[in-house]
Amino acid sequence: MAEKVTIADVARVAGVSRQTVSNALNTPEVVRPETRQRVLEVVEELGYRVNLAARQMRTGRSGLIAIRVDPVGDGINGSVFDRFLHGLTEAAAEAGHRLLLYTAADDHKEIAAFEDLLGAHEPDAFVLTSTHHKDLRTSWLLERQLPFVTFGRPWSELPDVRHPWVDVDGAAGTEAATEHLLAAGHRRIAFIGWPPGSGVGDDRRLGWSRALAGAGLDPTGLSRETDDGSVEGEDAARDLLAGDPDITALVCASDSLALGALQVARSPNPAWHAEAYRRIAVIGFDDTPVAKAIGLTSVHQPLTEAAARCMSLLSRALEGTPPSHLLLPPFLVVRQSA
């Protein structure tokens, strides 16, 4: 390790006191300009860097922002989080913070992780992802008045916004996808989504039905609910197409589902239906690398922007500004599949 330069060293060389150095760096306006200039020169010359552990001990601020990473999943949808994480790392760095990673298997474990972290590394704030109904984590953090932002809106009954959040307007995404299909002449457009209860899933279904309603079409019988996954998507697509010969397009709640649906759409099995080959359009959600690779039209979430916005809301929260939120519009990336 190189020689450590402390604030006392800088003070000695600059011929001022510790506190003046501290002020020159943290509260420049209370220091006479020429003094500040001299101090800054010495800081530069000696390569002084504030020791955050010492600062943290006094001020309680660590400069850390904690965020959870999940265990390795199927990898398809995981890329969404990863892109967000990369964006957040950069945004945090610009705001003078760094990201600290932790893991947790469920809400309760995550709250235990909060306690661990707060006792040990004392992060200044948390970033939560994948919010859901009855989210224990947000209420826990709110109770303790700990600063945090969620990527994902609060899917709760409470009407008032009590914490900052950023989200992507999923309904607008599926709505745009459905309208794209309508504009292309499709009339029977089905939806493959997740079981009701997940805020994100319900929201994405809503956009689809809204678009159909806008075109005066009846969504009855055109929706399937299944867990996320490629195989599940395949089954749902097969079921839909077999049951309704007029369906010509599928909007899916994720690229995983869409990938499965696409298998069915691209290799129609005569057994489902006796009629001639139907070309089925498929649209996914998240614009993952997989979508790009296989030519799947998909709804793209502006993750880098979302990350940057999360960070700026967090900065404001750390300054004590009352919470606000932001709903970002996604956009459709049109490829071969629709």
Place this chain on the structure above:
Amino acid sequence: MAEKVTIADVARVAGVSRQTVSNALNTPEVVRPETRQRVLEVVEELGYRVNLAARQMRTGRSGLIAIRVDPVGDGINGSVFDRFLHGLTEAAAEAGHRLLLYTAADDHKEIAAFEDLLGAHEPDAFVLTSTHHKDLRTSWLLERQLPFVTFGRPWSELPDVRHPWVDVDGAAGTEAATEHLLAAGHRRIAFIGWPPGSGVGDDRRLGWSRALAGAGLDPTGLSRETDDGSVEGEDAARDLLAGDPDITALVCASDSLALGALQVARSPNPAWHAEAYRRIAVIGFDDTPVAKAIGLTSVHQPLTEAAARCMSLLSRALEGTPPSHLLLPPFLVVRQSA
């Protein structure tokens, strides 16, 4: 924030001194068993957690391990790093450490980031990925005797191992891929890789040529060098297949390249060659979600294990054990493409 419990609180309640509490936790063997027991009970009861900032100030250890995340790339190969990161987060947590993220655009910037970090958060160690020839980072860290491990072997001239590293045996991977093709009866097997000079790329090419040599086959004219990317892979595949009508299989240095190659292989263009449709086998590298999605046979790297091994080598390095290294074997995941 909840009431802070300090070591002094524990000491008071347990009726011992601060230092005894500290010893009970950090050096249990010097404390009488019944004293230790009592202390631990009080620790539990009060929910005491060591304040790492204070500890760090005294011991210099922060409990942090720093790792760089790159800006969002094409996403296909990025997933390799992300899986590694997830594994590392878990492994680090088990060893009582946490991961700290930072970004940097190149080697020089990264060294500047080292300096920033060491002055500020003082990570105990670094994990470096994507090592390369003339890696400035490793020499910088070695000079200062800072603990680190690389995921990626040192691609340098120096014969002696001077730092711990973990890597996946890329040559063994492409060799296995090639042998798989040989076993399936292929005889003209081409390789699409990166320009020479990148250790990883050269290594992967080596495995392919070694397998051919082992089967008594001549690799001349069967290799193409191009930058990474789907389009590049497509061009290279087209070039190879057009130039040599006997080629029946392609081994690629990445899934990105393989994805492009697969486009060519799956939709043969009569213009390249007048003869009948050739079914071309394609094998990629990294077993990304994309490979899984499109049925691409690919070489899988044991990333979770690699992460765990990195962590254990790091733990040893922190204890002062001399550096050692590990070359993990990858394995082939066979899908429809080969």
Place this chain on the structure above:
DNA sequence: AGGCATGATTTGATCGTTCAAAGTTAGAGA
């Protein structure tokens, strides 16, 4: 010239932990 407000800088204390050294206790041996 004296008093005073204002601005700039310094001093002493403190955050919570661990190190180093000093203190205490109990048991063995003389």
Place this chain on the structure above:
DNA sequence: TCTCTAACTTTGAACGATCAAATCATGCCT
């Protein structure tokens, strides 16, 4: 009984920064 050693525990200092309060300058007004 007294000494000595070994085992255990306590005490004081220090890590490097910032807060709070004190000190020192300076200029303005009466």
